[in-house]
Structure formats: C-alpha cells, structure tokens
Amino acid sequence: MASRMRIRAKAADGVTEVKALMSHPMETGQRKDAEGNPIPAHYITEVTALHNDKVVLQAYWGAAVSQNPFLHFRFKGGAEGDTVTIKWVDNKGESQSDDTKI
Amino acid sequence: MRTFGWVKCVGAAVLSTALVSCASTAADAQAQAPSFDDAVKSSFKERGQAGMDRLNRNAMQLACSVPADQSPTGDAAKAIQEQAQARVVFPADGEYFGDWKAGEKIAQTGKGMQYSDDPAEPNGGNCYACHQMAPDEIAYGTLGPSLKGYGKLRGTSDPMLQYTWTRLWNSHVYNVCSHMPRFGDAGILTEQQLKDVMAYLFDPKSPVNQ
Amino acid sequence: MKKMSGMRWPALLALTIMGCASGVVVAQQSDDDIFAEYREMFGDDNPAELIEWQGEDLWKEARGPKQASLEQCDLGLGPGVVDGAYAQLPRFFADAGRVMDLESRLVYCMVELQGFDKAEAAAKPYSGRGEEPSALEALSAFIAGRSKGTPVAVPQDHPAERAAFELGKQFFYLRAGPHDFSCATCHSQSGKRIRLQALPNLTASEDARKAFSTWPGYRISQGTVRTMEWRMGDCARQQRLPEMKFGSDVAIGLITYLGVMAEGEPMDAPGLKR
C-alpha cells in the first residue's frame, strides 16, 4: 500500500498529460556520507510508461537525473478510466511499478 | 579552541549579564536575565569546535542583543567603540597588502568555526555573503554595502588603509552594533589572511577594481 | 500556489532587466525574485508529497514496544485530530506540563502511546546524507500537509505560551559566538539577501507569515523534507553556536515567536526550499 510513486494522468482534447514523481535517491556514486565514506551509485536506468498495454514512453536515465525524479509527458488518445502504468528499473536491479486511472 | 581578544580584555565582566546598563531595555534585561541565561544554556550542547563558552557574551554582544532601534547611544556606545579601537592590532611590519588571489578565495569561502567545519582548515571570510565585490560575481549578498571598485574609488592613502584594516579587524569601532564579524579581533582571520583581503580590495589588478 | 503567484510579476520584470543588460547585471534592490522563474518551473510537483505519504503510513503503523499506532496522539485539538493541528503549534500541553512544538509532541506520543524510549525516539531527529527521511521528518511532512489552508493561530493563552514567545523573541536578538551573529543579523531587515538567497525579515509580519507557513519544507539541496526544528538548529550552526538541542526551550521559543508573528497566514507546507 505504501506507494512510492505519484502518477497523475489527465485527458483533455484528445491528449493525455502524465506527471509522475518517483521516490529514488539517484545517487551518483560521487558523494560521501557524514563519515566520509563514499555513497555507492544508485540510480534509475530505465523508465517505461504504458497506456493500458501500449508503451507510450521509454526513457533511459543516467545518475544526473535529480533525486526523487519528476517526469512529465503527453500522448495522444487516452480516455477516462484507462490505465497509465509507470515502471522503473535501477542499476541495482530494483524495480517498481505503479499505475493510475486517467 | 581559539582565544578571542575580548576574553583577555574584558575579563569577568563578559560573563555577567548584570553589568548591562544600556538604554531602555536595561530593566527588562535585568528582570529576565537569570532565567533567560539558564534557558539558553540548557538549550545547547557542545559539539565539535563549538564549545558552550561561545554562549558567554562580551560587553558589546550584550549591549547589541537588542533590536536596531534600541542600540546603545551616547556614552554607552562611545565606551564600546573606544574599547574596540584600543584593541586593533595593525600589521607588525607595516605592510598592509598580501596576495589578492588568496584574498579572493577568503572572500568566497563561508566555511570556518561551525561545528560542522574541520578546525584544521583555514577559516573563510565569506565577504560575498553580504557584499558585492568583483563585478563579474553575481552571487553576492546585500546586507552590507557594495565594495565594487573599492580601491579604485578610494585610493590607497595611509588613512584609507588604516580605516579599512580597522573595519576588517573590528567594525564596531565605527558602528557600535555593526553586523559585521570582528575578523581580526575575534580571531576569525589571521593577520596574513587580512592582508590578502586588503589586497583583494585595493590591488589595481584585483577583479574588485576592474 | 500562493507564494509563487504573488511573486510572478516582479520576477518577470527582474529577469527582463537582467536579460537586457548584457547578461549578468543584477539590481542591488528588490531581487528576492531571482529564482522565481526557477521555482515557477516546479509548478505543483513538490517531491515532499512522496514523504507526506511515508509519514501517513508511519502515523497509522503499529510500532514500538506497545505495537500501537500514533493515531490517538493528541496534537492539541484532541486525540487523533490531525487536520489543522499544525497551524496551532507550538502550544501548552497540560499532560506534559510544557509548551511543545510538533516534533517534541510526536516524541511524547511515541513514548506514551508506542512505548519508545524517549532518548531513542529523539536520538536522530534528522536524516543524514543519502539516508531515507527520518520518522520525524516524514511525520512532520504528513501532519503539516494536513493543515494546508488553515490560518496560523499559535495560541498565547497560557502563561507558558506567552513565556515561550518572550524567550524566543529575546533569543532572536541574542548576539554570541566568534562571529557575533544573532537571528536578527540576517533576519531583521526587509529586501536583503545573502549571496543570491532572499532573507526573510522575520520581525515583519509579511515575511514572517510567508516563512512560517512554508515549513516544514522539501529542501532541494538535501532531497528530503526538513522540519522547523531543523531550520532553527541549522541557523544556530551557521551562527557558530554550539548545537541547539532538539526540543529545547530555545527551539520551541523561537518557533512560538515566529508562529505568533505569522498569525493568520494560511498554512502552505511542506514548502519547496533551496
């Protein structure tokens, strides 16, 4: 139940607008913690957005995307009640998927 | 732990709020002083280089712990300013200028004397936090006056050099409750660092004067 | 968002001026809007929301030796009432016999309801670099978020509440440490900035309202929600003072002082901060 992604999808004039906030540290591997030990790189590498079962955006990210990433895009079509799903995979092999209704 | 100039000079008076006798807040301050001091002491703990002694206030700090419109005036102000003047130490070798490039670093650096800072590292002066200096540095604060073209506008006469050194050493000589840290008097910057900052302000080659 | 839309026009003006004057000339006056365009681009998408959700889960989760949730915690408006509670904190709590801000009240509830050891509950109030938000950060984000739109009304009825205000106000002007800094050094003049950062004049109602109503805030530079006590303590660090203790009289006094100065402003936290 503790969803760690916030997805908002709104359809208007035949276009669906999607905004997502993901919870992720997006560590570059170049920072040090309070004790001076390096914090290992940990960042999302791939994000896939689906409208129902169709891929509407495929993103590849590096560590330069900011912590708790934000993504905003638009696709044609989409109707109230349709599902928008966003999945991500990171460099440690962790992944998460969340969806919302338009 | 550094020793501050005022510890030697003001001595026991520093530690006693009862000696505040300034302007209109005197009665309030005295009525509240004991419990206020206790509340403050119990609200802090020593950490890193920031010891509890930092909560002990000298005469200037006590008198200036009020809103600006209640700052000491008249004899009370004069006493603080004279005491500040008497403690200014001018360069032993009579030389006011160091390296403006080193001075620029000091002006840019805000680190130093926080409990999160490494005491082995030199302190910064953080001039840019409050002052405009070199015209091409846009990240400057506005709490203090602009120092753009400082040396070019003012020249390098002896009185101007003495005035500027004194400002850096202890700004309270000129303005009783100045917001500016006492960079020399409180041991924030070394004599050499102060000379470097002087060079940054006055050197014709310094970006400040471009 | 109120705080942003109010600044839009002067900001555009400032940016236009800068654009015209060959690049990088920044006017000395009225330039607390330099980052307005930057902030505008964030819109309503404040990552604090992710942390508010964590806080909500944590509020409802059975934890501690007593395996209880915090849902019966009395934040001042009665057990379990979260909506609008933050806008009336700090306040005097008869059960604890002292004035408490949100964070010290949460520790009290963790001890009383969940059975945590007090020292343990308050041991690490703020998360470190690269760490998940602390329990108090997440809970504060959630609880403050549930006061959105509620006007700030920090009570001054009990003598202890008035004493907290007086202590905070007096401390606000206290100059100490090697740099002689007080809160007032940076926060008692209007329209000033440090480097490029606007400095709120916390002795003036307009700035105090804007400042108080937007804490806790998502701190962009730290990627997490920071709390009002963190704000007080980190200012003290930069004042070169020793560490301001979590839940201390001075911390709660300062927050009371600022809250009273912000009277009437609708809460808009968690805000978005540098």
Added chain:
Amino acid sequence: MNHHRRTFLKLGGAAFGAVATAALWPLRAIAAAVRPNAAFEATALDGAYKQLGGTPAESADIDLSTPDIAENGAVVPVSVTSKLPGTEAIYILIEKNPNPLAAGFMIPEGTEPFVSVRVKVAQTCNVIAVVKAGGKLYSAAKETKVTLGGCGG
C-alpha cells in the same frame, strides 16, 4: 529511527535481465529499444555525440526551456518540445557534467515530442537538447547559471 519501507522487487542479476527484457518487449518497434550505455558513460560532449550517432546540427525547431539561474544545481527543471517532423528520440545533455548525457526518451508514434524532467547541473554551463528525427540528429542549447547560495558554504 529511520523509516525503511520499500516496496521494491529485489532481483538478482539474471532475473533482472529477464524481467527488463520482458517489460520492454513491446518496444521492439521503436528504433532504440536498448539503453545507450556507452553514450551515458562518455565523459565529454563529443564522446556522447559520437555514441548517439554523430554531432547534431543546430535547429530552431527545438524548444528548450531551462531557468536562466538555478537556485540549486541539484535540481534543474528542463523541458524540451520538438517541432521536427518524425521525432523519434529526445536526449538531454549537460555540457560540463562528469557524464554529459543525463537522459534519453524514445518517443513512439502517438506520443507528443515533449518531455519535462529535473536534472543535476554541476556548474554553470549549457543544457543541450538533442532530437533524433528522420534518422538525423538536431540540437538546441541554453545556458543555465548555477550559483552559490546560503551562508555556510
């Protein structure tokens, strides 16, 4: 008292590959269905361009929106809209970052050639949008100033 409650699916290396592939299978139709790892690893702009397929030509048909001055380089909002027909991909590069390529977006048929994200900008430099359209690369650049804030630094 840190709050650890991740809902992550923890996966081993091999399993990860399988799942990733499964998740991506509908993308076969899209030009680049594989992360351009070499481009992400490039440490200078030229190298990143090379890995993406060559130096792009400047184009006025790309709208790139970034703030003139960022309050914090850790989070800089960037939006890109391409008016180039047949836009297949949008890349965002930060000229002076240790690895300039920050993100790439594959735009399938039916998705508008627009993306908005927030990226880290290590120092004042150009933010560059590269658009792949009709098999060719185009670019637009805009400088973002990253400044020093606050009192303690």
